[in-house]
Amino acid sequence: MAALTKVAVLGASGNLGPPVVQALLAAGFKVTTITRQESKATFPADVVVKRVDLSSEESLIEAVKGQDAVISTVSGEAIASQKLFIDAAITAQVKRFIPSEFGINTREARNTNFGQFVAPKIADGLRNGFFGFDLKNKTCQIYDSGNEPFSGTNLAFIGKCVAAALAKPGATANKFLTIASFTITQNEVKKVIEEEIGSELTVTNVKTSDLEKIGQQKLANNDPTAFVEYLSQCVFADGAGQAVTENAAVTVLGLQEESLRETVRAAIAATQ
Known part of the structure; x- marks a missing residue:
């Protein structure tokens, strides 16, 4: 398969976009970002920036012409626009499209009460409390036994x-790739945090069955934050089975898993 060299990124100013752009540049790709016309986002000097009407297929076709690959890193409501992005890429004869599916395996997700998932991004999760850890106040919530791998x-x-993946187009074409920095449990994270801060965390035990009830109540009231309870249950409930256990692509891509301890240290530093 011919090498892919020119890559366009949609949603490049969001949470995931910048690290994707940086990685592409570091790997030697020629990068173009495609943003909304009204966007004030800035990008590295060696990135081509195209500001277009993202609701117009014609504008999108013109924007992605000549690109070898298009990556969507959009989130939230913009995910619904991906069909338009895909249609534009097909018309422009783009060789590879990577959708914004950087999260839980939506093909096999145990819960169906929610639509789109945010991936368990470990550093953000530790800083923002999603993983049940409040580093600033030295507290944590342990869901069920705390021993469910995620x-x-x-x-x-x-x-x-x-x-x-783009550097190995033949090996990764039309595949669902499962990746992870590491597979861990809440109790393992707790142990490392306590070792790094030199004191114990104050623990609150939470039943994920209670989270489901709270989520149902919120959903009945059209409260979108029900997502938090449902996602926590889906990831951390005993027997959830969301951990990457097969077809892990890290080895195929020539990469190595990362260090939980280094990630915890970075998260602690970010809260100080």
């Missing part, structure tokens, strides 16, 4: 994996 991925690592 796979966490640093944003920068996702960027490296995307770049590596």
Whole structure:
């Protein structure tokens, strides 16, 4: 398969976009970002920036012409626009399209009460409390036994994996790739945090069955934050089975898993 050299990134100013762009540049790709016309986002000097009407297929076709690959890193409501992005890429004869599916395996997700998932991004999760850990106040919530394995991925690592996948087009074409910085449990994270801060965390035990009830109540009231309870249950419930256990692509991509301890140290530093 011919090498892919020119890559366009949609949603490049969001949470995941910047590390993907940086990884592509580091790997030697020629990068173009495609943003909304009104966007004020800035990008590295060696990135071509195209500001277009993202609701216009014609504008999108023109924007992606000549590109070998298009990567979507959009999130939230913009995910619904991906069909338009794909249609434009097909018309422009783009060789590879990577959709914004950087999260839980939506083909096999145990819950169906929610639509789109945010991936368990480990560093952000530790800083923002999603994993049940409040580093600033030295507290944590342990869901069920705390021994359910889950796979966490640093944003920068996702960027490296995307770049590596495009660098090996033949080996990765039309495949669902499962990647993770590491597979861990809440109790393992707790142990490392306590070792790094030199004191114990105050623990609150939470039943994920209670989270489901809270989520149902919120959903009945059209409260979108029900997503938090449903996602926590889906990832951390005993027997959830969301960890990356097969077809892990890290080895195929020529990468190595990352260090939980280094990630914890970075998260602690970010809260100080």
